Amino acid sequence: MSFEEIYTRYVDTVYRFLKFKLEDEHLVEDVLQETFLAVYQNLHKIAEVNSPKAWILAIARNKLVDHLRKKRLVEVELAEGLEADPGPDHLFIRQLLSHLDDTARTILYGLYVEELTCSELAEILGIPVGTVKSKAHAARSVLQHKLKEESV
Amino acid sequence: MTRQEMHELALAYLQQRLTIEEKLEVFRLIMENDDFLQVLSFELALLRRFAPLKTVAPAGVRERVQEKIIVVVQNPKKVIAERVIHQVLRGTMPQIAWAVYQPWQRRVFAYE
Numbered sequence: 614m615s616f617e618e619i620y621t622r623y624v625d626t627v628y629r630f631l632k633f634k635l636e637d638e639h640l641v642e643d644v645l646q647e648t649f650l651a652v653y654q655n656l657h658k659i660a661e662v663n664s665p666k667a668w669i670l671a672i673a674r675n676k677l678v679d680h681l682r683k684k685r686l687v688e689v690e691l692a693e694g695l696e697a698d699p700g701p702d703h704l705f706i707r708q709l710l711s712h713l714d715d716t717a718r719t720i721l722y723g724l725y726v727e728e729l730t731c732s733e734l735a736e737i738l739g740i741p742v743g744t745v746k747s748k749a750h751a752a753r754s755v756l757q758h759k760l761k762e763e764s765v
Numbered sequence: 766m767t768r769q770e771m772h773e774l775a776l777a778y779l780q781q782r783l784t785i786e787e788k789l790e791v792f793r794l795i796m797e798n799d800d801f802l803q804v805l806s807f808e809l810a811l812l813r814r815f816a817p818l819k820t821v822a823p824a825g826v827r828e829r830v831q832e833k834i835i836v837v838v839q840n841p842k843k844v845i846a847e848r849v850i851h852q853v854l855r856g857t858m859p860q861i862a863w864a865v866y867q868p869w870q871r872r873v874f875a876y877e
Contacts, residue, residue: 620831620834624822624827624830624831625820625821625822628820628821628822628826628827629818629819629820629821629822632820633818638826639867641826642826642829642830645822645826645830646830646833646834649830649831649834650834650837650838653834653838705814706814706815706817706818709814721811721815722815722818724776725776725811725812725814725815726815726818726819728780728782731773746769746773747769749769749772750768750769750772753772753807753811756811757807760807760810
């Protein structure tokens with residue numbers, strides 16, 4: 614697979630993921646660029662990976678963490694991503710997700726938006742599959758509870 | 766089957782990731798298990814809630830990032846020089862001047 618094919622296929626996935634994590638459009642663009650530059654530089658490895666999507670998202674997550682660590686903005690930016698005005702369509706799900714920690718939010722995002730498997734999420738987050746499953750289950754319980762509260 | 770397994774099966778069914786045998790198991794559960802029906806309904810509700818997050822990259826961003834990558838790959842020395850200048854200016858410029866400089870610089874490099 615050429616770099617152009619990879620870029621065309623996964624640019625929306627990476628952009629969406631970064632936009633979910635960050636509100637600052639400039640920062641999203643910077644990290645998007647760094648991610649695909651790293652993909653380009655490691656293109657020879659793609660044939661060896663089980664899931665190119667998980668591999669690219671893991672790179673994006675690492676680049677995001679590096680970028681924010683450099684700027685010492687981790688907590689501010691991640692919180693901003695949830696608190697800034699995201700428009701009416703996004704508002705409800707963002708409010709709902711604000712009840713969860715960052716890892717749980719990423720797991721649910723991966724499962725419900727990117728349709729990733731628990732194994733792929735484990736690869737992206739660098740945690741065991743069992744932890745992904747148990748965190749997903751706990752997060753679902755929290756959301757179920759919140760949705761019930763809302764409907765009462 | 767545990768509750769957790771029910772959620773995983775229901776989600777996989779809704780995302781059309783099941784084999785024929787697994788689909789038959791889902792149909793059986795729908796007919797016989799009220800708990801599974803509740804789980805299925807919850808998973809459907811969550812999928813609908815998450816749907817607005819399925820956005821795509823704006824065409825401008827998509828093209829600009831691709832162009833920047835090509836520049837970096839084709840002319841790495843120029844990019845390193847730009848990064849050094851960027852770091853020097855960031856370290857020496859007053860905060861307010863930096864806030865003005867940054868958006869200007871992005872526009873200039875984007876249309877270079």
